[in-house]
Amino acid sequence: MKLGLVGFPQVGKRTLFRLLTGKEPFSEGKKGNGLGLAKVRDARFDRLVEMYAPRQETPAHIEFSLLPDLDQQTSRNDQILRGLEQVDVICHLVRTFQDDTVFHIHGTVDPRRDILFFNEELQLNDLLFIEKRLERLTKEQNKKRDVQKTAVETDLLTRMKEYLETGRFLKNLSLAEAEEKLIASYPLLTRKATIIILNVGEEGLGDQNLTEKLRDAFSHQGFQWTAVSAKLERELCQLDAAERQTFLDELQLDQPALDRLTMLCYKTLGLISFFTVGPDEVRAWTNRQGALAPQAAGVIHSDIERGFIRAEVMKYQDLIKLGSEQKLKEVGKYMLKGRDYVVQDGDIINFLFNV
Numbered sequence: 001m002k003l004g005l006v007g008f009p010q011v012g013k014r015t016l017f018r019l020l021t022g023k024e025p026f027s028e029g030k031k032g033n034g035l036g037l038a039k040v041r042d043a044r045f046d047r048l049v050e051m052y053a054p055r056q057e058t059p060a061h062i063e064f065s066l067l068p069d070l071d072q073q074t075s076r077n078d079q080i081l082r083g084l085e086q087v088d089v090i091c092h093l094v095r096t097f098q099d100d101t102v103f104h105i106h107g108t109v110d111p112r113r114d115i116l117f118f119n120e121e122l123q124l125n126d127l128l129f130i131e132k133r134l135e136r137l138t139k140e141q142n143k144k145r146d147v148q149k150t151a152v153e154t155d156l157l158t159r160m161k162e163y164l165e166t167g168r169f170l171k172n173l174s175l176a177e178a179e180e181k182l183i184a185s186y187p188l189l190t191r192k193a194t195i196i197i198l199n200v201g202e203e204g205l206g207d208q209n210l211t212e213k214l215r216d217a218f219s220h221q222g223f224q225w226t227a228v229s230a231k232l233e234r235e236l237c238q239l240d241a242a243e244r245q246t247f248l249d250e251l252q253l254d255q256p257a258l259d260r261l262t263m264l265c266y267k268t269l270g271l272i273s274f275f276t277v278g279p280d281e282v283r284a285w286t287n288r289q290g291a292l293a294p295q296a297a298g299v300i301h302s303d304i305e306r307g308f309i310r311a312e313v314m315k316y317q318d319l320i321k322l323g324s325e326q327k328l329k330e331v332g333k334y335m336l337k338g339r340d341y342v343v344q345d346g347d348i349i350n351f352l353f354n355v
Contacts, residue, residue, distance in 0.1 A: 004087035034066035041259035097201035228257035272345035307355035
């Protein structure tokens with residue numbers, strides 16, 4: 001599961017990638033993608049670490065791919081579009097901050113223009129693929145190869161082409177299960193979830209007006225939205241915990257924007273965290289939303305899934321409210337769950353197994 005970070009030059013991609021992953025991005029002009037793991041900044045995990053004081057703490061991580069700079073010339077963006085085919089979620093970083101010392105490739109700062117340009121790149125990419133595929137299907141139809149299947153796919157692709165031409169993304173086109181399977185392997189970029197990350201100045205971090213205006217302008221695309229100030233986040237990372245909290249209080253912010261961003265990315269990937277806790281280790285485990293208890297056990301080790309007996313489950317909020325596992329047991333909130341239990345985000349689980 002991977003997120004692709006993309007945007008025009010000088011929008012703050014490299015700074016954000018470095019803040020998220022702790023890695024140096026590739027240098028200017030280097031071909032290929034930068035890859036790095038970002039810690040999922042989950043306040044629940046931090047609270048559990050504080051409560052159990054373990055010898056080891058292991059947070060969840062997500063993988064980011066930093067793609068080369070977008071170019072205002074469409075013909076030069078092929079490498080980026082091919083790179084986006086390999087990611088599960090597209091993160092488009094858009095500059096909104098004003099700084100005369102930092103140039104913009106278009107000469108002025110206009111986030112709506114930049115979002116629209118990138119949207120059109122994705123839509124054009126998918127239109128070209130569909131048109132080429134339709135041409136191939138026409139040739140196959142003339143050769144009378146599996147006529148019925150060819151006709152079904154031709155009808156579907158024609159609908160998708162018409163939908164794209166209205167300026168919308170294929171992610172929002174309702175498809176039947178059989179249609180989903182038919183195009184599952186196709187490299188259609190507008191079917192991927194997209195997060196718009198606005199890189200704002202310090203003064204814009206608490207201002208929701210710009211975000212809301214842009215959200216309204218692109219409401220038909222179904223994007224996720226968040227705002228960060230890469231410059232401010234870089235300053236926060238250089239402070240100790242007490243200074244950081246004082247800084248956040250002065251800005252009237254409840255948490256660093258990076259925390260919100262990583263949690264948004266995590267959820268957009270369709271992932272949840274469950275926790276294992278104890279004096280040896282507190283660990284956040286990454287799981288697919290909707291997974292059953294044995295599948296979650298398999299995330300830890302295949303032997304635990306194979307020999308699954310039951311899961312002992314505590315709810316995070318219950319543990320925080322009551323303060324200890326013993327108190328949960330006393331009030332009947334320390335639960336035993338079987339194979340059909342759907343693991344919930346934030347569950348604290350001890351698996352019982354026998355192999």
